[in-house]
Amino acid sequence: MSEYLPAFRRNQDARLDSGKRTYGDASFGWPVKRLLREAQQECEDIPNYAFIAWTRLEKLMETAEAIEDMLPGSCPKHPKYTPDKPPRVCCERCWMAYSVRAVQRDMLDMP
Numbered sequence: 001m002s003e004y005l006p007a008f009r010r011n012q013d014a015r016l017d018s019g020k021r022t023y024g025d026a027s028f029g030w031p032v033k034r035l036l037r038e039a040q041q042e043c044e045d046i047p048n049y050a051f052i053a054w055t056r057l058e059k060l061m062e063t064a065e066a067i068e069d070m071l072p073g074s075c076p077k078h079p080k081y082t083p084d085k086p087p088r089v090c091c092e093r094c095w096m097a098y099s100v101r102a103v104q105r106d107m108l109d110m111p
């Protein structure tokens with residue numbers, strides 16, 4: 001995770017520069033109570049963004065569950081095969097089931 005810290009700090013610096021271009025150094029002269037209120041509002045915003053992000057992840061989860069529900073664990077025509085050991089020649093249903101299962105397993109970390 002520490003590899004992300006330089007990018008985080010660059011973003012902080014960029015936001016400070018952006019604020020300076022937009023507002024000048026006016027915020028350095030704000031009354032302390034105004035600074036405190038601004039900090040409180042930021043604290044209120046952060047969990048709101050987390051909630052927005054959570055709703056998007058929830059929709060992704062619903063989509064993943066819907067895909068999982070649509071697909072059988074194995075092809076009905078070739079039930080002895082699994083996504084880990086697909087048949088050498090896949091029928092259309094095999095290809096669909098095993099390709100999606102491989103994406104779910106390898107890219108989405110779904111069991």
Ligand SMILES: [Zn+2]
Pocket residue numbers: 075076077078090091092093094095
């Ligand atoms: Zn098949």
